[in-house]
Amino acid sequence: MLSRFEQFSFAISSxxxxxxxxxxxxxxxxxxxxxxxxxxxxxxxxxxxMPSAQLSVACxxxxxxxxxxxxxxxxRALIRREGAQYRALIFLTEEGRKAAAxxxxxxxxxVAAAGQGLTDENxxxxxxSLELIASNIQKISKEGIPDL
Numbered sequence: 001m002l003s004r005f006e007q008f009s010f011a012i013s014s015x016x017x018x019x020x021x022x023x024x025x026x027x028x029x030x031x032x033x034x035x036x037x038x039x040x041x042x043x044x045x046x047x048x049x050m051p052s053a054q055l056s057v058a059c060x061x062x063x064x065x066x067x068x069x070x071x072x073x074x075x076r077a078l079i080r081r082e083g084a085q086y087r088a089l090i091f092l093t094e095e096g097r098k099a100a101a102x103x104x105x106x107x108x109x110x111v112a113a114a115g116q117g118l119t120d121e122n123x124x125x126x127x128x129s130l131e132l133i134a135s136n137i138q139k140i141s142k143e144g145i146p147d148l
Contacts, residue, residue, distance in 0.1 A: 020034060023037040026103070026106045027103070030102050032076070032078075033072070036072075036099070037103050037107075038059045038061075039055065039059055039066075039069055039070070039073065040078070040092070040099050040100035040103050041104060042058045043079065043091070043092045044092060044097065044100035044104065047091075047092075048089075049082065049091040051087055051088065051089060051090070052066050052067065052070060052086075052088075052090060055070070070090060073096070076095075077093055077096075078092065078095055078096035079091060079092055079093060079096050080093050
């Protein structure tokens with residue numbers, strides 16, 4: 001029998017792996033890399049642009065990964081930069097906005113399919129619980145495991 005820790009960590013790992021596979025499969029259909037998906041979504045929600053350091057935080061990726069991916073996205077004309085090199089604001093191009101709309105549409109379809117069978121109340125409780133657990137785990141990762 002699995003402990004709560006094993007059950008929880010295995011489920012989270014499995015979800016992350018499956019989400020990455022879905023991102024990859026869907027983005028390949030659009031002719032792009034799966035790694036672009038979170039950047040496109042975040043930038044879509046920031047039409048005023050954002051610097052790479054802020055994009056790194058928003059996408060929960062290290063600065064080196066952001067640098068690599070944004071260079072690729074710029075080469076594919078999905079984003080453009082304005083300003084000094086390291087402080088430049090990053091914006092979606094028209095093609096980037098189309099790709100971001102595709103990602104968001106497919107993500108909504110995936111979430112709807114994944115949540116089939118849940119009532120609105122089940123969904124509300126699930127997200128409330130998930131946010132609480134994520135907040136608690138974030139606190140533990142910063143401060144260490146508390147002695148109970």
